[in-house]
Amino acid sequence: MFDRYGRPLTNLRVMVTGRCNFSCFFCHMEGYRDPDIASRELSLEELELLASAARRLGVRAFKVTGGEPTLRRDLASIVALFKSIGAYVSLTTNASLLHLHLRGLVDAGLDHINVSLHAMRESVFSRITGSNMFRRVVDNIVAAREYGIPVKINFVILRGYNEDDVEELIDFAARIDARVQFIELHPVGKAAKRFRDHYLPRWRILERLENRIVEIKYRVGLHNRPIIVLDNGVVVEVVGPVGNYFFCAGCTRIRVTYDFKLIPCLNWKGEPIDVRERLRRVRSVEEKVEAIVDSIREANRLREPYVLYPLKALPAREMRKWKTARLGLPKRDGRLCIPGERSREHIERIIAEWGDYAY
Ligand code: SAM
Numbered sequence: 016m017f018d019r020y021g022r023p024l025t026n027l028r029v030m031v032t033g034r035c036n037f038s039c040f041f042c043h044m045e046g047y048r049d050p051d052i053a054s055r056e057l058s059l060e061e062l063e064l065l066a067s068a069a070r071r072l073g074v075r076a077f078k079v080t081g082g083e084p085t086l087r088r089d090l091a092s093i094v095a096l097f098k099s100i101g102a103y104v105s106l107t108t109n110a111s112l113l114h115l116h117l118r119g120l121v122d123a124g125l126d127h128i129n130v131s132l133h134a135m136r137e138s139v140f141s142r143i144t145g146s147n148m149f150r151r152v153v154d155n156i157v158a159a160r161e162y163g164i165p166v167k168i169n170f171v172i173l174r175g176y177n178e179d180d181v182e183e184l185i186d187f188a189a190r191i192d193a194r195v196q197f198i199e200l201h202p203v204g205k206a207a208k209r210f211r212d213h214y215l216p217r218w219r220i221l222e223r224l225e226n227r228i229v230e231i232k233y234r235v236g237l238h239n240r241p242i243i244v245l246d247n248g249v250v251v252e253v254v255g256p257v258g259n260y261f262f263c264a265g266c267t268r269i270r271v272t273y274d275f276k277l278i279p280c281l282n283w284k285g286e287p288i289d290v291r292e293r294l295r296r297v298r299s300v301e302e303k304v305e306a307i308v309d310s311i312r313e314a315n316r317l318r319e320p321y322v323l324y325p326l327k328a329l330p331a332r333e334m335r336k337w338k339t340a341r342l343g344l345p346k347r348d349g350r351l352c353i354p355g356e357r358s359r360e361h362i363e364r365i366i367a368e369w370g371d372y373a374y
């Protein structure tokens with residue numbers, strides 16, 4: 016299944032809960048304002064219907080996320096359910112409660128875990144997350160590796176907080192044989208208000224590591240995220256959506272909220288598609304699966320590269336760039352050049368005029 020821009024839909028990002036035991040100051044806040052949050056969470060029955068619909072549409076991967084997904088006692092059952100349709104299943108977690116689930120997740124066949132660890136200093140970790148569970152999180156990451164689960168460490172780059180933790184993070188990743196994923200701060204949710212103060216462009220981190228880079232591989236799909244191999248063997252991925260044509264060009268997913276709504280993109284501002292409301296109108300399992308199939312198709316039609324939202328205010332020359340975007344060379348003018356770098360001017364404009372943009 017492809018959207019209007021020719022991008023395939025192969026991946027569902029499923030928020031299995033909206034609850035969280037941390038309060039990261041920059042969090043997307045995808046739904047925490049709901050006072051009935053726990054009672055409205057996706058049930059196993061609904062997730063089963065979702066999996067059936069997804070299979071019919073050729074969805075091959077599920078990202079289980081939240082809120083904090085480990086707050087759900089039935090987390091391993093959810094993973095097993097998605098695995099039962101032959102999909103690739105990964106989990107994103109703050110890891111504070113991961114020890115309660117590891118055995119079950121391994122048995123369920125989980126393919127990999129993204130663990131958020133945004134600092135290597137306990138005090139900085141606490142300032143960012145509002146939690147004092149730094150040690151527990153680190154121990155749980157080590158435990159996940161001991162169980163043989165591949166781990167990617169999510170590190171949101173936050174100016175004024177964690178730039179100086181980058182090298183120690185890389186050393187830690189090397190010791191436990193984990194990947195590192197540097198994520199640019201997205202200007203959404205709570206982060207939007209503090210974006211100007213704490214946004215640090217992706218290339219600032221890469222420039223910091225430049226002397227240690229031995230190889231840059233370009234990936235097609237999964238946001239076309241570049242994969243960078245460092246001199247100690249650690250593999251680093253860069254999730255840099257801000258003003259990045261390549262990121263949106265490689266998007267393959269839509270989002271499912273904890274209360275069963277579909278959202279074409281995190282930055283999308285329209286009304287979500289309310290699947291529950293549609294399910295109320297039908298009775299049989301087959302009709303329900305079909306209603307979800309139709310809802311996913313509709314969400315797919317609504318998908319738009321969010322990089323185009325501010326572009327609507329940009330000249331045709333910039334629009335053409337998006338349409339003809341190709342991967343850049345590793346070096347240009349003697350400087351590191353990763354996909355998306357061509358849009359630096361555009362990014363600076365977004366930052367300068369941030370208040371005027373609606374994503
Ligand atoms: N609670 C889990 C966790 O923190 O890993 C899963 C949900 S969390 C919303 C998923 C990922 O999004 C985490 O790695 C988190 O750090 C990241 N994230 C949250 N808000 C963000 C923002 N404004 N910009 C970039 N990444 C963000």
Ligand code: SF4
Nearest residue numbers: 035037039042082109
């Ligand atoms: Fe948001 Fe995850 Fe932090 Fe919770 S742990 S506040 S869901 S980023």
